[in-house]
Amino acid sequence: xxxxxxxxxxxxxxxxxxxxxxxxxxxxxxxxxxxxxxxxxxxxxxxxxxxxxxxxxxxxxxxxxxxxxxxxxxxxxxxxxxxxxxxxxxxxxxxxxxxxxxxxxxxxxxxxxxxxxxxxxxxxxxxxxxxxxxxxxxxxxxxxxxxxxxxxxxxxxxxxxxxxxxxxxxxxxxxxxxxxxxxxxxxxxxxxxxxxxxxxxxxxxxxxxxxxxxxxxxxxxxxxxxxxxxxxxxxxxxxxxxxxxxxxxxxxxxxxxxxxxxxxxxxxxxxxxxxxxxxxxxxxxxxxxxxxx
Amino acid sequence: xxxxxxxxxxxxxxxxxxxxxxxxxxxxxxxxxxxxxxxxxxxxxxxxxxxxxxxxxxxxxxxxxxxxxxxxxxxxxxxxxxxxxxxxxxxxxxxxxxxxxxxxxxxxxxxxxxxxxxxxxxxxxxxxxxxxxxxxxxxxxxxxxxxxxxxxxxxxxxxxxxxxxxxxxxxxxxxxxxxxxxxxxxxxxxxxxxxxxxxxxxxxxxxxxxxxxxxxxxxxxx
Numbered sequence: 103x104x105x106x107x108x109x110x111x112x113x114x115x116x117x118x119x120x121x122x123x124x125x126x127x128x129x130x131x132x133x134x135x136x137x138x139x140x141x142x143x144x145x146x147x148x149x150x151x152x153x154x155x156x157x158x159x160x161x162x163x164x165x166x167x168x169x170x171x172x173x174x175x176x177x178x179x180x181x182x183x184x185x186x187x188x189x190x191x192x193x194x195x196x197x198x199x200x201x202x203x204x205x206x207x208x209x210x211x212x213x214x215x216x217x218x219x220x221x222x223x224x225x226x227x228x229x230x231x232x233x234x235x236x237x238x239x240x241x242x243x244x245x246x247x248x249x250x251x252x253x254x255x256x257x258x259x260x261x262x263x264x265x266x267x268x269x270x271x272x273x274x275x276x277x278x279x280x281x282x283x284x285x286x287x288x289x290x291x292x293x294x295x296x297x298x299x300x301x302x303x304x305x306x307x308x309x310x311x312x313x314x315x316x317x318x319x320x321x322x323x324x325x326x327x328x329x330x331x332x333x334x335x336x337x338x339x340x341x342x343x344x345x346x347x348x349x350x351x352x353x354x355x356x357x358x359x360x361x362x363x364x365x366x367x368x369x370x371x372x373x374x375x376x377x378x379x380x381x382x383x384x385x386x387x388x389x390x391x392x393x394x395x
Numbered sequence: 396x397x398x399x400x401x402x403x404x405x406x407x408x409x410x411x412x413x414x415x416x417x418x419x420x421x422x423x424x425x426x427x428x429x430x431x432x433x434x435x436x437x438x439x440x441x442x443x444x445x446x447x448x449x450x451x452x453x454x455x456x457x458x459x460x461x462x463x464x465x466x467x468x469x470x471x472x473x474x475x476x477x478x479x480x481x482x483x484x485x486x487x488x489x490x491x492x493x494x495x496x497x498x499x500x501x502x503x504x505x506x507x508x509x510x511x512x513x514x515x516x517x518x519x520x521x522x523x524x525x526x527x528x529x530x531x532x533x534x535x536x537x538x539x540x541x542x543x544x545x546x547x548x549x550x551x552x553x554x555x556x557x558x559x560x561x562x563x564x565x566x567x568x569x570x571x572x573x574x575x576x577x578x579x580x581x582x583x584x585x586x587x588x589x590x591x592x593x594x595x596x597x598x599x600x601x602x603x604x605x606x607x608x609x610x611x612x613x614x615x616x617x
Contacts, residue, residue: 110419111412125419150440154449212452214611235477238594247595252477253521254601256559278456295462297607301561302517312528313589322523327558334561335515337454337611359479359519359601366464366479366606395447 157391161199163351164219165192166384170329173383176353178375182290183283186352198350199387203268207344210394215261217351218333219385223257225306226377233373235358243317250322255305255371257355257380261336264348277338282354286362291369301334305356305378351387355380453502453612459495464606467492472599481604484586491580494605500577507572508616512543514579515563516608518556521601527589539603540582545570581605
């Protein structure tokens with residue numbers, strides 16, 4: 103509602119051109135605000151462009167091949183500490199998102215990243231090898247024991263960014279994300295609280311064959327998951343302004359649940375990984391940046 | 396643009412107070428009824444609107460805050476090293492369970508309008524024993540059911556992961572103005588008579604766990 107505090111013209115007032123113009127000037131609006139336009143008065147033409155959503159970008163990652171006739175293969179990691187495999191195009195060139203001279207993220211903004219990838223996990227044959235974490239033993243109903251899968255083995259995909267410069271040679275894990283190389287006793291992995299930009303893919307599909315009354319009379323059965331997808335999301339509001347030059351997806355595996363000292367971890371399973379692999383084709387990496395409010 | 400003219404000035408006429416006041420009131424009326432037809436293009440920007448005028452985003456890179464993993468129904472039995480402190484058939488009470496023991500996610504200053512909610516993370520579910528010998532088809536398929544509630548009302552529900560895999564649940568709904576509490580909940584299938592609940596060594600079998608969780612909520616008013 104507009105507010106004009108000048109009193110009305112009264113009988114006997116001396117009216118000149120100047121005083122009349124002053125009164126007209128009272129009705130001149132110098133700005134549009136909550137007082138002089140009503141709720142819900144905004145329509146699309148009134149919105150300035152590019153101030154609410156301040157950045158949006160998408161890149162294709164991996165190796166495009168709809169029929170999976172050729173793909174990129176990541177072998178299971180057995181030498182620790184292991185470097186992550188950056189998702190690449192099949193010719194050895196990582197497929198990354200570049201922000202050129204840098205994308206600034208302020209504390210009043212939300213940075214959202216989404217990624218997906220077409221993947222195929224090959225479990226190999228060491229799920230129950232000595233040292234593997236992928237199995238537990240159960241009563242077989244005949245006085246002996248039989249191994250069964252824990253269903254815990256996974257490959258991890260997670261985000262790295264370059265916050266150093268536009269050369270994109272300084273990749274590190276995004277804030278809140280571990281590189282899964284923390285030493286935990288004799289294992290390498292991460293505590294659960296440092297997996298804020300992680301999305302996992304099951305590494306195996308092996309189930310018990312007709313378990314009966316709590317026992318496992320039959321050998322377990324290996325199935326193929328075939329090609330499937332993995333999809334991750336990461337939400338980030340910086341405490342202080344950050345400049346990001348690049349973003350990429352990397353892979354590690356096989357990882358497995360582990361506990362030590364009362365804490366949960368996700369650790370490398372080098373025995374399980376020995377002849378396992380993860381194949382992948384294409385996917386996408388998308389980011390959005392917008393105001394918190 | 397709307398225009399009102401009460402009077403028309405003519406040469407040599409005497410001006411009375413009403414002649415001026417009526418005209419000014421007419422113009423005031425024009426200003427107080429500014430609407431979307433009259434407002435200039437591109438004037439709505441971050442300098443003209445107060446914070447929260449149009450929307451509010453709420454995010455957590457880790458939820459529950461401590462370490463992003465569920466902190467309800469955590470098993471207390473003997474546990475093998477290659478297992479997590481997580482939900483098991485020996486500890487699960489049945490039904491929907493909050494992922495966090497806290498008061499839920501409070502979306503403060505909720506002015507009423509459209510809610511977009513994304514719940515992302517990873518989920519472990521043990522389906523190894525789903526195909527019991529004594530269970531009729533369709534056996535007992537194991538999924539980690541997930542749902543989102545707003546002030547106790549379910550706004551999104553998903554069958555959920557069937558493996559140890561990443562997940563994302565997205566809700567989109569209208570929520571009235573006022574206090575708004577979001578809860579993230581999970582549920583698992585009870586064991587069949589054929590499920591081994593303990594290993595041959597006496598360790599409990601881990602059944603389900605949610606970890607690496609985070610959320611994004613956006614309120615768009617009106």
